[in-house]
Amino acid sequence: MALPSKSEVEDLVRSLNEVAQAYSDAPDLDGYMSRVQILDKARKLTQALITPDQKPNYHGLNMAELIAVRTFMRLKVLDAIPATGSISLDDLSKTTGVQDSLLERMGRILVASGFLDQTEPDGGEYKHTKFSLAYILDKPAPGHLYLAMYDEWFKHMHNFDDYLVERGEYTEPYDPTKNPYTAYYKQEGTPVWSIMMQHPERLQAFQTGMAGLDVAIPVTGHFDFSTLKNTPEEEANGVVELVDVGGGEGVVLNKILEAHPDLSPKSCALQERPEMIQLAKANSTLPSDVQLLEHDFMTEQPIKGAKAYFMRMILHDYADAVGVQILTRLAEAMSPDSRVLICEMVLAPRVGEADFASAVLDQAVMTMGGKERTEAGFQKMFGAAGLELVQTWRVPGVPGGCVEARLKK
Structure with missing residues (x-):
């Protein structure tokens, strides 16, 4: 049993109390960071108190919770629990058509994990928590x-x-x-x-x-896209201000244009697979004068000398060797004044409470042969493609950023 000493626990509690004094429920960066610091200290206290013998039980609870949550979502059990108030096991079974015994066994895990709640200390009817309410899929959540x-x-x-x-x-x-x-x-x-x-x-x-x-990898707020605005001479010469490479149906590019009205839609371009370009046209996602181009970013880049080639959450879908191929196609089309802007997670050398989600996403994209990268990882990949890292633009308090690169001098 690897238990901490009484003085070690007292020190951890004292440290937790100190950061708790700065708690703020404000929905801004200061409020968020105050909560992160409290969670970090609370996690350290919890980790100190859990013994190695107990750790498998907590791992088991995590695994069981994942399965139970997905099952309740699939079978619409969460939808059947009233948003306010509670529901009995019998009524929940009748409403969902799910056996009461199965509901009870799955629900027991979710109550233990804090995902769901019950009305009585020893059981009672089921009721929502703030977590389970956020997992009802009637709207984006x-x-x-x-x-x-x-x-x-x-x-x-x-x-x-x-x-x-x-x-x-x-x-x-x-x-x-x-x-x-x-x-x-x-x-x-x-x-x-x-x-x-x-x-x-x-x-x-x-x-x-x-x-x-979008919260972890914001579209705007890092790089100042207004700096890409054409001069009258550049406008007359048809210089493209911004190319969104692999930009889906254009939702992200539209957000950039809305946030930076100095940019000219006719000097911006969206490049994507044919089906996504058709979707952009059908939904009128972008201003009508934005250039919509069918393009495979593994092939030669048709727009030469654009002021910026922008990719959001694209390179993380690919391993380094493939990423170098993609970046090389861009480098071949760039002028000395062009830049590449990569908007995705930028891993810290060691992740913690504030940015562990970036490490989670890294394992998620590993499923499909992708990879999240540190700044050094981007630098290595840029170098192999004939580029060099200029700066990493960040929004304070989030793990995502915008990595800027230019042609090697």
């Missing part, structure tokens, strides 16, 4: 991000040890067509996105969930 992580990551990675041993190759997945995701569907050799498109409803759920990452 945190539950969509959980759904994306469970269905498109956890299901494919739970037997990652078997995956490595069966291949006899103990390396990070690096092939976008041969990885844990493609192996799960027995479609090795097929790109992940092609497999996703075989299930349109899951692709839609995945995209909705990924929108939840």
Whole structure:
């Protein structure tokens, strides 16, 4: 039993009390950081009190909670619990058509983990917590991000040890067509996105969930896109201000244009697969004068000498070697004044309470042969593509950033 001494516990409690004095419920950066500091100290206290003998039980609780949450979401059990008030086990069973014994056993785990609650100390009716309410999928909510992580990551990675041993190759997945995701569907050799498109409803759920990452990887607030505004001479020469490479149907580019009205839509371009360009046209996602171009970023970049080539949450889907290929195509099209802007997670050398989500996402994209990177990781990849890192632009308090690179001098 590796238990801390009484004085060690007192020191940890004292440290927790000190940061608790600065607690703020304000929805700004200062409030967020005050809560992060409290959580960090509370976690250290909890870790000190848990013994190695107990750790497997907590791991088991985590695993059981993941399964129970997904099951309750799939069977619409959370929807059947009133937003306010409570519901008996019998009524919950009748409403959902799920056996009462199964509900009770799954619910027991969720109450123990704090995801759900009951009305009495020794049981009682079931009621929502702030967490379970956020997992009802009647509108975009945190539950969509959980759904994306469970269905498109956890299901494919739970037997990652078997995956490595069966291949006899103990390396990070690096092939976008041969990885844990493609192996799960027995479609090795097929790109992940092609497999996703075989299930349109899951692709839609995945995209909705990924929108939840906007807080961690903000679209604006880091790099000043207004600095890309053309001079009259550049405008006359048809210089493109911003190319959103692989930008989906244009939602992100539209946010940039709204936040930076100095940019001219006619001097901006969206590049994507044909089906996404058609979607952008059908939904009128962007101003009508934005250039919409069908393009595969693995091939030659058709827009030469743009002021900026922007990619958000693209490179993290690929291993370093593939990322270098993508960046090389951009470098070949760049002028000395052009820049590449990569907007995604920028891992710290050691992650903690404030940024552990970046390490979680790193394992999630590993499922499909992708990778999150440190600043040094970006620098290495840029160098191999003939680029050099200029600066990492950040929004305080979030793990995502915008990494700027230019041609090597």
